[in-house]
Each structure stands twice: as C-alpha cells, then as structure tokens.
Amino acid sequence: MANQQTNSGNPRVDHEYRRRKSAEEMRYQVVSFSLMIFLTLVAFGAVAMKGSAWFTVPFIILLAVVQVVFQLYYFMHMSHKGHEAPSLFLYSGLLVGLITILTFMTIIWW
Amino acid sequence: MHAEEKLTYESWPAEPERSTLEAKNKFTGFWLFLGGETVLFSSLFATYLALKDKVPDSSMPLAKDLFELPLTFVATMLLLTSSLTSVYAIYQMKNFNFKKMMLWFGITALLGAAFLGSEVYEFTNYVHEGHKFTSSAFGSAFYTLVGFHGGHVAFGLMWCLTLMIRNAKRGLNLYNAPKFYVFSLYWHFIDVVWVFIFSVVYLMGMVG
Amino acid sequence: MSTYAQKKGFGATVWDFLTTVDHKKIAILYLLAGGLFFLVGGLEAVFIRIQLAVPNNDFVSAGAFNEIITMHGTTMIFLAAMPILFGFMNAVMPLQIGARDVAFPFLNALGFWLFFFGGVFLNLSWFMGGAPDAGWTSYASLAIHSKGHGIDFYVLGLQISGLGTLIGGINFLVTIINMRAPGMTYMRMPLFTWTTFVASALILFAFPPLTVGLVLMMFDRMFGSNFFVVANGGNTVIWEHLFWIFGHPEVYILVLPAFGIFSEIFSTFSRKRLFGYSSMVFATVLIGFLGFMVWAHHMFTTGLGPVANAIFAVATMAIGVPTGIKIFNWLFTMWGGSVKFTAPMHWAFAFIPSFIMGGVTGVMLAAAAADYQYHDTYFVVAHFHYVIVGGVVFSIFAGVQYWWPKIFGTMLNETLGKLTFWLFFIGFHMTFFIQHFLGLWGMPRRVFTYLPGQGFDTANMISSIGALFMSLGVIVLLINVVVTSVKNVKVGDDPWGDGRTLEWAIPSPPPFYNFKQLPLVRGLDAFWIEKMEGKKGMTPAEPLGDIHMPNASFLPFVIAFGLFIAAFGALYNGEHSWAIPVIVIGLLVTFGSMLVRSVKDDHGFHIHKEELMDDNDKGVKA
Amino acid sequence: MKRLAKWRLISFLAILTLVLSGCGEPYLSALKPAGEVADTQYDLMKLSTFIMVGVILVVVIIFVTVFFRFRRKDDTIPKQVEGSHKLEIIWTVIPILLLLILAVPTVAATFKLANVDQMDKKNSKALVINVRSHLYWWDFEYPNQKIVTSQELVVPTDEKVYFNLKSLDVKHSFWIPAVGGKMDTNTDNENKFWLEFDSKRANDAGGLFYGKCAELCGPSHALMDFKVKALSRDDFDSWVKSMKDVKKPQKAQTDLAAEGQEIFNNSCIGCHAVTPSNQMPDTARMAPNLTNFGDRSRVAGVLDHNKEDLKNWIRDPEKYKPGNMMTNKYPKMSEDQLDALAEYLMGLKVQQ
Secondary structure, eight states, X not given: OTTOOOSOSOHHHHHHHHHHHHXXXXXXXXXXXHHHHHHHHHHHHHHHTXXXXXXXXXXXXXXXXXXXXXXXXXXXXXXXXXXXXXXXXXXXXXXXXXXXXXXXXXXXXO | OOTTOOOOTTTOOSOGGGSSHHHHHHHHHHHHHHHHHHHHHHHHHHHHHHHTTXXXXXXXXXXXXXXXXXXXXXXXXXXXXXXXXXXXXXXXXXXXOHHHHHHHHHHHHHHHHHHHHHHHHHHHHHHHTTOOTTTOHHHHHHHHHHHHHHHHXXXXXXXXXXXXXXXXXXXXXXXXXXXXXXXXXXXXXXHHHHHHIIXXXXXXXXXX | OGGGSOOOSHXXXXXXXXXXXXXXXXHHHHHHHHHHHHHHHHHHXXXXXXXXXXXXXXXXXHHHHHHHHHHHHHIIIIIIIHHHHHHHHHHHHHHHTTOSSOSOHXXXXXHHHHHHHHHHHHHHGGGTTOOOOSTTTTOHHHHHHOOSSHHHHHHHHHXXXXXXXXXXHHHHHHHHHHOOOTXXXXXXXXXXXXXXXXXXXXXXHHHHHHHHHHHHHHHXXXXXXXXXXXXXXXXXXXXXXXXXXXXXXXXXHHHHHHHHHHXXXXXXXXXXXXXXXXXXXXXXXXXXXHTTSOGGGGGGGGOOOHHHHHHHHHHHHHHHHHHHHHHHHHHHHHTTSOBOOOHHHHHHHHHHHHHHHHHHHHHXXXXXXXXXXXXXXXXXXXXXXXXXXXXXXXXXXXHHHHHHHHXXXXXXXXXXXXXXXXXXHHHHHHHHHHHHHHHHTTOBSXXXXXXXXXXXXXXXXXXXXXXXXXXXXXXXXXXXXXXXXXXXXXXXXXXXXXXXXXXXXXXXSOOTTSOSSXXXXXXXXXXXXXXXXXXXXXXXXXXXXXXXEOOOOSHHHHHHHHHHHHHHHHHXXXXXXXXXXXXXXXXXXXXXXXXXXXXXXXXXXXXXHXXXXXXXXXXXXX | OHHHHHHHHHHHHHHHHHHXXXXXXXXXXXXXXXXXXXXXXXXXXXXXXXXXXXXXXXXXXXXXXXXXXXXXXXXXXXXXXXXXXXXXXXXXXXXXXXXXXXXXXXXXXXXXXXXXXXHHSTTOOOEEEEEEEETTEEEEEETTTTEEEESEEEEESSSEEEEEEEESSSOEEEEETTTEEEEEEOSSSOEEEEEEOOHHHHHHTTTEEEXXXXXXXXXXXXXXXXXXXXXXXHHHHHHHHHHHHOOSOOOOSXXXXXXXXXXXXXXXXXXXXXXXXXOSOGGGOOSOOOTTGGGOSEETTTEEXXXXXXXXXXXXXXXXXXXXXXXXXXXXXXXXXXXHHHHHHHTOOSOO
C-alpha cells in the first residue's frame, strides 16, 4: 500500500536511546513477572490455609484481576501508545462477558 | 518500507509489529479477535459456574473432591513462566536479535508442551475417579472450559513451531516480525485465561 | 501482473469468482448467494401462509410445517438478510472511506465461503432426512428431544456460517479503523460506514456466545455430554440465555446497517446533509451498547423472577429513545429539503411508518407484565416482521435499487422498481398488520393449524392474500434485474446526480483498485463538498504511484470446503464407522490449507504507475 | 391520487384498529379480559397503546407535511442544516418522560403478578394446582384436595388460584388468554404464578375458557389445547367432593360399557388412571387421567366430544395429533371393541 508510514523518525539516531529504553522496559517486565508469581503464591496459600470462603473467594478473584492487569499492560504492552482500539474492544468484550457471568450466577438459580 | 525489504540492526524500526499497513491491520485485527475470545471464554466460564457440582448422583466426585493444589500449582508455574519467556523473545525481536528470539520462543514452546502434558495427566486421573465428560453436567462443563483452554494451548504450540520452522533460515524482516508479535499476544492471552481458570475453577473449587 | 488481465469465457469468470479476493466481487457473491437464500426463505414463507390460509388445512404435515418455520427463520436471518447486508458493506463501505481494499482481502473471501458452505450444508438437510424442526431459536429441551439429524444440520451449519460472519465482522472493523483515506476522521464517516462499524462490533461480541451455545448443543447431541440433560444435572435455560445474548444483538446487527442505508438515501434524495449527524452516530452507538443489556426480554415468561423481568423491561424501553431520535432526524433531514421520490426513496419513505409500527409494538412488548400476553403469539410474529421486513428487507430493496448502478454500472428500471414497491408494501401491511390482532385474540405462534370457531379464520385468510402480493413484488424485482442486465445501459460515476459520499466520485463499476489516488477528505459528505465548489471530482491526497494489490487465491474456498466435509462426519458420529475418518479428512483439508497459506509467502503484486496512466486515457476497464 | 391513498391508508388503519380490537372470542381473547391478571395486563396494553398512538400521530403529522411541502420542484440546493440542539433535546426528553410513565406501572404490575406469598404460607387456604405438561396433554393435580384431573382444569371463580408449573418432557407454556398471560413450564424447575377467574365474565364466556400451549413443543404443538371450567366456589367444592368420592374405578352402567371396561383394563389402564387419587408421583402419571372423562367438552383436547370422534381418536391418534405418545401403545381395536370402549369412557362421569 502506498500510504504506509513508519513510526520511527530517523532509526539511526534514536537507535541507542531505544535500546536502553527497551532494556529498561524489560526490567519492568521481570519485576511484574515476580509480582505475578508472588500473587499466585498468595492465592494458593490463601486456599491452602482453608479460611472462610466468604473471604477467600473474593480475595483470590481480586488477586487474579491484579495479575491479569499486569499481563495486559506490561506483557501485552497495552500501556503503550496506539492501543486505543485494542483496549476499547477488549473492555467491551469484558463488559459483555461479565454481564453473561453475572446472569448465569443469578438468574439460573435452581 | 516494504515488507520484504532486507533490514539491518540500524534500520530496524522501533515497532516492527506495526510498521507496515499489513502489519498494522494484523495487529488491530488480532486484538479485536482477542476481544471476541474474551466473550467466548466468559460464556464458557458462565456455563461452568452455572453447572458446577451439578451431578446426577451423590456418589460422583465434586470439585472439592477432585482438585489438588500441587498439580495446579505446577501447571500454573509452567504457563506463567512461558509468558515471561515469550516477553523475552519479543524483547529480542525488537533488538533485531533473531537467534536469541528463536531461543526464547523455543523455551516457550517447551514450557507450553510441559503444561499440556500435566493437563493430560490430570484429566486421566479425573476420569479414573469417575469424573468424565459424559458422566454429568459438571463433567461436561469442566472438560469443555478447561479443554477449550487446553485446545488453545495446543493450537498455540503448533503455531509457534510452524513460525519457527518456516522462518528458521531467513531471519527477521517486517513480513514475519508482526507474525511473531501476534503469536506472543495470543500466548499471553492464553495465560490470562489460565489465571482465571486456576482462580475460578481450581482454587474456588477447593474452597467449596 | 497478469493477475488482473482480462480473461474471457464462462469458465474463466467462474474461476475468477471462486478465487477472488476483491471486495467488490465478494460483494456480488454475497448478494447472489444471499439473494438465492432469500428466495428459498420466501418460498418457505409462502408455504407457511398457504398452510394457514384456512383452518384444519393439510397442505403440509405438522412435522413438515415445523421444519418449514424453522428453516424460514434461520434462512432469512443467517443466510439472507445478513449476507445481503454484508454484500452492501463489502461493495460500498471501503469506497465510502476512500480505501483501495479491505484490511484482510483473503479473510474476506474466506468469510464468504464459510457462510456459503454453512448455508448449503444447512439446506442439504431437506434432502438428507429432514430439516431442523425446533424453531430458529432451537430451545434446548425440544432440540435435544428432536429425532433425526435436523438439529445436527442446524448446529453444524450455523457454526460454519457463523465463523464466516465473525471473520467478516473483524475485517470490516479493522478496515474502518486503519484504512480511512487522509482526512476521513471518524466524525466524517458516512452513516452507512458508521452502522457497519457498530454492527461489526456487535458481531464480534454476539457471535461468541452463539458459538459456545452451538458447541454445547453439538456436544450434547453428538458426543454424549450433559449440558441440557436435566436428569444428569444439565440446565436448558443456559441455552436460552446464550441464544438470546447472541440473538438480541443480532436484531441490531441487521437493523443498524438498514438504518445506515436509509440515512444515505434520505440525505441523497433530499439533497440535504443528514440532520443531527452527530446525534445519529451517538444513537447508533447507544443502540449497539443497549443491545447487549436487554436479551432477557425474550425470556419474560421463562420464570426469571420479577426483579430480573423489571430490570430488563426498563432497559428495553430505554432503547426506544435512541431509535426515536433517529426517526426524527430522518424526518428533519427531509424537512426543508428538496425531496425526489425515486424508487429507493419510496422504500425509505415507507420505511418510516412501517418501522414505527414495529418500534411501538416493541415498546409495548417491553412492558413485562403485558408481555406475558403477547409472548409467543402472533402479536410477536407481527412485531418482528414489522421490524425486520419493514426495516431490514425494505432497506435491502432500497439498497439494491440505490447501489445497483455503482455495483453493476447500469440502472435498474425505476418504474418496475416502484411497482415492486407498491406490491410489496401493500402485501406487507396486509400480511402482518392483522397478525397483531390474531395474537391478541389468542393465536399462539408456530402452530401448524388452528381449529375453526375461534375467530381466526378471516384474519388468517387476509394475511395469506397479503403474502401473495409480496411474492408478486419480488417476482417483479427479478424481472427488473433480468431486463436491466439484458439492456445493460452504462451509466456514469454519479448516476443519481445527487451523490454525496465518496463511492459516487469514482466510475461505476469502480476499477478493481478503487481509487487511482487516495482522495483528500475535507468534511462530511466529501464528494458533495467538492461538487458544491464546482469541482468534477475529489482532490487527490497523494501523487500517482504504484498500487499494491493482493493476489487471488483458491485457498479460502478449500478451507471452507474442508469444514463442510468434516461437518458430515460429525453429523453421523456414532452411527457410521466412516464418521470419524471423514471428520479427520475434512479437518486435514482445512488445517492443511491454512498451513499452506501461512508457509507460502504471498506478497501480492503492484500495479505500476505507467499502467494507471494508460487507464486515464482509455477510461476505466473493470 | 397517491396523496389521497396515503391519507386513506392512515384513517383506514385507525378505524380498522378500533374494529379489530372489538373482535375475538370472549372465551379466548386477551382483549376480553375475564380476571384480575388479564385486567392488569389489558390496562397496561391500553396505556402503552395510548402513549404509542400519541407518538405515531406526531410522526405522521411531520411525515405528511414533508410529503406535501418538500417535494422537489426545481433544481435549487436546499440549505445544508447541521441539526438543532433544541429539537434534539425535545425528542430525547419527551420520549424518556413517556417511557417513565409506562415503566412505573409496568414494574408495579410485574411484581404484583409474581406475588405468590400465599402459596408458601403455612396453613394457607389458597387453592394450589400443580400443572404438569406432557407432550400434547396437561395434567392437573390439586395437592391439598388430593385429586388429579387432566385436560380440563376446574377452578373456583372470584379468588386467586395458584399454580406450580413444570414440564415432564420438553418445554411448554401454560396460557389461558382470556384470564391472564402465560408462564412457561420448564423441564428444570417449578414456576409459580396466580390467576383469578371473574364469575360474571366467566358466565359471559359460557363458563368455559380455552387454554393453549404457547411454546413450540413438537409436531402437535398447535393441538395442545385444554379447557378451563370456572365454577362458583360452592360448585367447585361439590365437584371436589364428588371427585374424591371416586375411590375405585366406577362401575360400568350398561353391558356394552362393561365390555368396554374390560378392554380398558386390559389395554389402557397401564397408562390411564380412572381414579382421581394422586398417590403416584407426577412422573408416573404417563397419560391423562380419565376419571371424569364423560364430563369433558373435548376428546384429546381438540376433537368434538362425541362417541364417533372418540372412536376415531382411539383408532388412529397419530392422524389427529402427530407425534403423540399414545400411538402404538395398545393393540389394534376392532369396531366392536371401539364401540364398547367409547360407551364405557363416555359413561365416566362424576357429576350427574
């Protein structure tokens, strides 16, 4: 197609800067990975302790949500620019999905 | 910039996954597809939650009788780690380091295969305990949800291997970089789904 | 480069269409296949009305009647209305945003062939032991209970064609997001493009629940699972929810593009820009959003409880507001305009009162407590036919008449077009208006006959006579198509003279690369703006250069055909020993061709600048 | 000419609507409500219709004006109007208000019609009926009175009657149009609702309402009719009493009937009960209870109630209700046997 463009201006100039930036970003990735592992451990630990279901269930769901946010924003780069359409559609899908789940947990009740 | 063009470390763009129109379309289209997949898995989760522990006779095992922490934990670790290794692969892709990228994708595939192995082992155990696809609505819903995810992992594995074999000899270019990138998105998404599976199916199942 | 060299001969043309990835040719395929299924579905409707014309009729048997109504509904929704609208989207939307192509030409073709083979598979049921007979909603308890393979055909056929629809939806979305011409901002997009966008988004989110529902049904019927088997812990209401979470947005998937078509027509033939354009866009998005919040109004009598019923009742009423906004905007588009009553305008003008009827009965149905009376009666039949025929089918007729010159380069006959309109319009109201009352008088829907002495006889006869008028209208349209094609009088770029959007700025039919140079868009109704400033065409946004085009491919056909084969295996699973091998072979064909596609690089080809300059002199060859 | 046609069409439709809403049979039509539930629903219908007719009028006025005033006369280009905020606010706010007017009574009615507290109260006097739907027939159990009947529901007038609804094969829907909107009989669970039968209007309707199945349930969905006898409380009590008096199968009155009874005992009693007691669980009641068959108004819910039609039905039920569960469940009957059976069955009456 004729109307294609690149997102970088002059590759030679910003090259070094980019390399450093992406190395830095990679460090963030490792940190978020450690956090995710930690959250997983906490979730498994909470279940292993056999506490009250009223506490454990919301707690592990919360941990799962936090973990998924890490996945989406760091591993899948949704924090980067140019992800407006992806986030719009992902969240819309999530909304529809959550309504479905809510329905199935409330009005299919017998 | 044409897709087939031979590029160097210097001319490699910052966002090789989105630097041609084809790549941009692929990128956007795949994200939209993931939006649809979100609804697909939500529907399966919803069905599972509605049918959880619905068995025709009380002698059949329920969620709390079946699931065990250690095995789930191992599977989770395998898949989470594979998510990190595919991040490394993309990192190397952006650095125009083809060999390292291939190495990390190779590790990702190995971890994925190990995950699948653990799932097969797990399912075999359940079947022996009388928890079958055809024995109850609970069984049907469980195997459909977890199996759909397993199917996604298996498909991802095939995809990854095809990509690696096909591109083994030709190095990185703007034609295949978006393909690798999109695969990594897919792989992370599988991981996202698994986070909810281990939380909602396994952990919540064990809580009761 | 030879790919677009003109080959002659029937065989070459067929091969061209089997392998095409050109959105305009795919559009023609959609219109053809959708039109064919429309005729099949129409024939089924005629059978229904013959059977019900008099009480205790035995024109068709009870079982056959259920098959006919099921196939009528399924065919009209999945195989006629949606594909024909997809045809318009393919033909027009890329032109309206000033794009040379869609985002995924290959997938576009794949989407068509999946839909086509799914539809063929579904209709083969007639010749292979009986069609599905549990209604187009195929409620689980009856569908599981139904003997024979009818429901299996339904499940597999819809699964395949649904996949095609989903692919098509994603393709349109990405096309609109990424491929708009310079200057074509979101708020300058023609309304038909906007409605395509929102309808495609609805497809993206509504089809997965249907996919899941169909998978569950397939597992239950063919692989021994227990999702809907109550004795083993299953629950049939799950199907109802999944079906309607898909099914309600589906209504908007159909009707939003219809709104888009009418918006174009009102504005064109009133020679006025669309009144309240931004509120129209807002209303479209809002309708799309609310479309996901109201599905349970199809289940008011299921026993969801008063809380759920009340919530869904109020949410449903809320949809009346944006729809009302649209109606008034259309009226005020014409207000103060210079309205020319061409054949497309006939449909658009008559759409308003017809659709209003469907809209107000929709609000009446939303009143949950009163709906207990309407539900599953002829009142509902009347309501949704007023919406779907009065809205969608009218828009299809209008769109055919309106865009025919753009797609085929020749005008449909206006007089015959108006004749079609009058026959169909009168027949439509005659058939369906009376059905509101039939329902209120106590006639349930989906009955294969009724006993005399219940006050239903006259009304049913009137309704059946109306159906005759509608059939005549369709026949006149067919004659019109034949006559027009034989005469084949060529027309120019802007045959209506009042064209406002970009598709009218290029030749009819457009060259396969659409725009030689991408146009510069300077506002809403881009072409109109240039015309008003006395210019002949659009100002180019780029210098003349090479154009990159995708290669044709036979693979989409093969991929879809593989699933078609596999479906036969799944259908006879557990009955014949060859079932599993057939599934495997079919899937191998599909996945094998997918593998070929991903392994074999396909970079497309370029049309060189020099060739384009030649075109300048010779005029356009399509 | 065309203009006239438009006006004519509109006024014609308006008059037609008025005429048509007057049609319909009092024992069947939702437009002839004969009880509290149907009244509530009819009121909602009227309210929504009035509001909607108002909307339609506004649209029609603009519509007709456009048609006459803004036809193309010359080649001038009209002013390109972008929109009008004032107008847009008007046609957003007014519909919202109109919908609120409709929404409030809707929600109120929805809760009112779903109120079955009386059912669950201990020692409640309320009449409860368990409705069980089967492929093409209806089973009615009165748990407190301990009787069972089929195909013809008997209810007292002027009081709330509560229903437990469930299906034993595929989903059906229980609907008595003149008395109140429907409720599905699911296969998964019991649904509950109530109806009230107005004595005066029941009389107008001839004391017998028509009921229908309103959910597609197979080939004979169209023929899954039932009837509702609305009796005064006293008559109802006496009916219950005479039903309860049938402790064992009634004796045949004539020789022919006795012959029929023997055939019945050999071929039919495996599925059809002729005593009204409800000792069996609902799943074991495989076919309509025939205790008071002679009192009914229809054979199999749809045929005329006479011996000829009864014989036709037994001879070939498939012909009258395709897909029914009775076909081929019993040996082929000779004409003599059919005569005897018909004589016996028609004699099964609990009230003289």
